[in-house]
Amino acid sequence: MHDDSPPTGHDGTPPPDLAPPEAAHTDTPPPREAGFVFTGDTGEYFRIWIVNACLSLVTLGIWSAWAKVRTTQYIRAHTTLDGMPFTYDANPLAILRGRILAVTAVGVWTALGYVAPAAQLLLLVPAAFIVPWLITASLRFNARVTTYRNVGFSFSGGYGDAFGLFIVAPFLSAFTLYLLIPWVIFRQRAWQAEKTAWGNVGLALRARASDFYAAHLPAIITGIVVAVSLFAVMGLTYAGAGDRESMPPAFWVAVGFLYLVVLFATLVTHAAVTRLTLDSLWIGDQARVHCRMDPLRYAWILATNAVGTLVSLGLLYPWGEIRRLRYLAAGTSVSGVETFDEVTGSRAAAGSAAGQEIADAFDIELGF
Amino acid sequence: MRSTSNSGSDEDHAGAPAVVNGSWFAAGSARRHDGTLTLEGGAFRVLSADGATAACPVAQARLSDFGDAMTVEFPDGSAFVVASGQPAAARLRAGVRGRAQLVTRLERRWQAVLVAVVATVVLCALLLFVVLPAMTAPLARLVPDAWARLIDEQSLPLFDRLVLDPSALPTGERERIAGGFAELVDGLGLDTSRYSLQFRSGGSVGANAFAMPGGTIIVTDRMTEIASPAELDAVLAHEIGHVELRHGLQQILRKSTLAIILVLVGPDAGTISELAQGLPAVLLDSGYSRAFEREADRFACDALARLGRDPSALADALQRLAEEHPEAVAVHAWVSSHPETDERIATIRSFTPAEPAPGR
Numbered sequence: 221m222h223d224d225s226p227p228t229g230h231d232g233t234p235p236p237d238l239a240p241p242e243a244a245h246t247d248t249p250p251p252r253e254a255g256f257v258f259t260g261d262t263g264e265y266f267r268i269w270i271v272n273a274c275l276s277l278v279t280l281g282i283w284s285a286w287a288k289v290r291t292t293q294y295i296r297a298h299t300t301l302d303g304m305p306f307t308y309d310a311n312p313l314a315i316l317r318g319r320i321l322a323v324t325a326v327g328v329w330t331a332l333g334y335v336a337p338a339a340q341l342l343l344l345v346p347a348a349f350i351v352p353w354l355i356t357a358s359l360r361f362n363a364r365v366t367t368y369r370n371v372g373f374s375f376s377g378g379y380g381d382a383f384g385l386f387i388v389a390p391f392l393s394a395f396t397l398y399l400l401i402p403w404v405i406f407r408q409r410a411w412q413a414e415k416t417a418w419g420n421v422g423l424a425l426r427a428r429a430s431d432f433y434a435a436h437l438p439a440i441i442t443g444i445v446v447a448v449s450l451f452a453v454m455g456l457t458y459a460g461a462g463d464r465e466s467m468p469p470a471f472w473v474a475v476g477f478l479y480l481v482v483l484f485a486t487l488v489t490h491a492a493v494t495r496l497t498l499d500s501l502w503i504g505d506q507a508r509v510h511c512r513m514d515p516l517r518y519a520w521i522l523a524t525n526a527v528g529t530l531v532s533l534g535l536l537y538p539w540g541e542i543r544r545l546r547y548l549a550a551g552t553s554v555s556g557v558e559t560f561d562e563v564t565g566s567r568a569a570a571g572s573a574a575g576q577e578i579a580d581a582f583d584i585e586l587g588f
Numbered sequence: 589m590r591s592t593s594n595s596g597s598d599e600d601h602a603g604a605p606a607v608v609n610g611s612w613f614a615a616g617s618a619r620r621h622d623g624t625l626t627l628e629g630g631a632f633r634v635l636s637a638d639g640a641t642a643a644c645p646v647a648q649a650r651l652s653d654f655g656d657a658m659t660v661e662f663p664d665g666s667a668f669v670v671a672s673g674q675p676a677a678a679r680l681r682a683g684v685r686g687r688a689q690l691v692t693r694l695e696r697r698w699q700a701v702l703v704a705v706v707a708t709v710v711l712c713a714l715l716l717f718v719v720l721p722a723m724t725a726p727l728a729r730l731v732p733d734a735w736a737r738l739i740d741e742q743s744l745p746l747f748d749r750l751v752l753d754p755s756a757l758p759t760g761e762r763e764r765i766a767g768g769f770a771e772l773v774d775g776l777g778l779d780t781s782r783y784s785l786q787f788r789s790g791g792s793v794g795a796n797a798f799a800m801p802g803g804t805i806i807v808t809d810r811m812t813e814i815a816s817p818a819e820l821d822a823v824l825a826h827e828i829g830h831v832e833l834r835h836g837l838q839q840i841l842r843k844s845t846l847a848i849i850l851v852l853v854g855p856d857a858g859t860i861s862e863l864a865q866g867l868p869a870v871l872l873d874s875g876y877s878r879a880f881e882r883e884a885d886r887f888a889c890d891a892l893a894r895l896g897r898d899p900s901a902l903a904d905a906l907q908r909l910a911e912e913h914p915e916a917v918a919v920h921a922w923v924s925s926h927p928e929t930d931e932r933i934a935t936i937r938s939f940t941p942a943e944p945a946p947g948r
Contacts, residue, residue, distance in 0.1 A: 277715070370616075
């Protein structure tokens with residue numbers, strides 16, 4: 221999984237480029253820092269979302285490709301960095317083609333699960349070879365349709381790296397009691413960053429593997445505490461009740477509570493990894509991203525959004541998205557934005573969306 | 589320059605120019621040139637503070653317009669980003685309005701939004717509670733029996749490994765029950781070869797009976813202990829109902845269709861937690877199951893009446909099951925796949941056959 225990209229310290233030694241470059245040039249003015257601002261409005265986004273959702277239903281899902289482009293365009297246009305918006309230029313027809321492929325794949329997969337689970341298991345083998353392609357295709361598509369300051373993004377990650385990082389590494393980590401998972405996530409994010417470029421400027425993730433272990437610490441501690449309390453609660457009630465059939469309701473309340481604790485710990489970990497990834501992201505050698513959001517607060521926003529969406533049968537989803545993006549943007553900034561003037565490159569060009577859509581359908585988590 | 593004409597687009601093409609502040613980017617460059625964009629006489633004109641200029645007819649430019657975030661893209665690859673919060677941006681928009689899409693206009697009208705909210709809720713309800721249930725019944729009939737049996741062959745070993753144990757019933761007892769079952773299937777004029785009665789020890793499942801999509805019916809030992817022969821036959825008739833009405837296949841079809849709908853219209857995967865996607869599916873599923881239980885009850889009552897037996901045996905069996913599983917009724921009643929047992933028992937007891945049994 222070694223490549224010729226800049227070292228990022230995955231082998232344990234601190235990479236030489238971790239020292240802030242600005243320290244070396246004390247004679248130049250300090251880098252200018254500019255914030256991300258999310259200017260989306262809940263009411264406005266709700267209107268766009270509901271009108272397009274309704275059209276998608278009426279057209280039996282065909283409009284959903286256009287709906288996705290419109291809602292994403294709204295989000296990107298209202299995400300500004302240093303006052304400049306992002307644009308999203310995906311071709312809805314490309315997304316529609318991807319969606320048709322995705323629906324077919326989900327249909328075949330589900331049907332096989334009932335009729336021939338063994339065949340579904342067998343299909344896992346070709347799937348393991350297709351998923352890396354999906355991941356690179358999806359990242360390439362998303363990068364190519366995104367523009368900032370009239371210069372487009374691009375992604376050049378190859379199949380081999382994706383196969384190693386998303387199939388081989390997670391598979392091997394199963395033999396280490398998943399202790400390698402934070403390292404795997406670190407390498408995945410680093411690869412994603414290194415292979416992404418904005419015009420002629422490459423991105424990089426300057427973090428250490430230990431940072432990713434630290435971000436997973438709350439999850440690991442919660443896991444241990446919950447496992448111990450589950451055994452304790454079960455032992456206590458088992459001793460009192462005598463058999464499994466007559467567990468008191470208090471037992472189920474305790475189990476439910478522990479389940480919620482685990483869910484929240486998952487969200488906190490997700491938030492911590494998101495923050496770490498953003499905070500370690502460099503845009504070229506001079507500009508870097510800072511993320512100062514509070515993972516606990518972000519996890520709380522995610523949790524309450526999920527509850528709100530659930531209780532409102534989905535209608536509060538736009539409210540949750542706006543709230544989440546507003547908080548994430550408010551805590552994120554970039555220093556060294558003055559270097560952006562020198563960036564060159566062409567605008568976004570549309571590509572095939574098949575990878576992106578199938579990746580979404582099978583819930584393959586991507587992106588920063 | 590104010591004319592008496594009140595036609596907006598005419599005014600913008602021929603009248604007062606619309607001027608907005610913002611940043612211009614040359615083709616292929618992220619270098620920011622702050623300046624102004626002017627719309628006058630059907631053309632855009634850019635003038636930046638550092639002297640850069642550009643011009644282009646309105647018809648050739650592309651306006652990406654989302655409220656206060658506006659970008660004008662020119663055919664040569666350059667672009668102008670309009671600074672937010674300027675009243676003049678509305679005049680700019682009016683100048684190119686003729687090309688606004690239908691969707692954009694719908695999104696801006698509150699009446700259309702209101703209609704969309706109501707229509708979405710109504711359509712979703714219609715889809716989930718009317719279209720999907722109505723669609724899956726005929727679809728399930730199209731599934732070949734061999735496929736349905738394949739599902740049974742796949743799931744029975746799984747059940748055996750996870751929850752069920754071999755039956756401890758004496759062979760004589762099994763033969764008696766199997767004989768009653770065959771008599772039931774035969775008496776109803778159904779295809780005997782399609783059915784397979786299986787005896788298992790239920791373990792934590794206790795007294796119960798289930799039907800699989802392909803015609804495999806499982807009875808637990810405890811079930812045969814608590815139910816009288818007539819009651820057991822009534823329970824078997826109920827399970828035959830599940831098979832004949834293809835409830836298992838329907839459930840699978842509904843779940844798969846729901847998964848596909850979620851892919852198409854659901855919010856992006858990943859952004860919303862599993863909890864939010866999973867729970868509605870569980871609730872919906874249990875709602876569907878309730879309807880299936882009622883249908884199977886009706887099937888059993890009809891069948892028993894046709895065979896000249898007393899349908900109230902099913903109510904008695906349900907009563908015994910409820911007494912056997914009091915905690916299931918109390919704790920899981922709100923997501924239970926079995927509707928409130930009392931209600932089912934009352935329905936069964938009030939059953940009157942639709943027509944007199946023929947030839948009797």
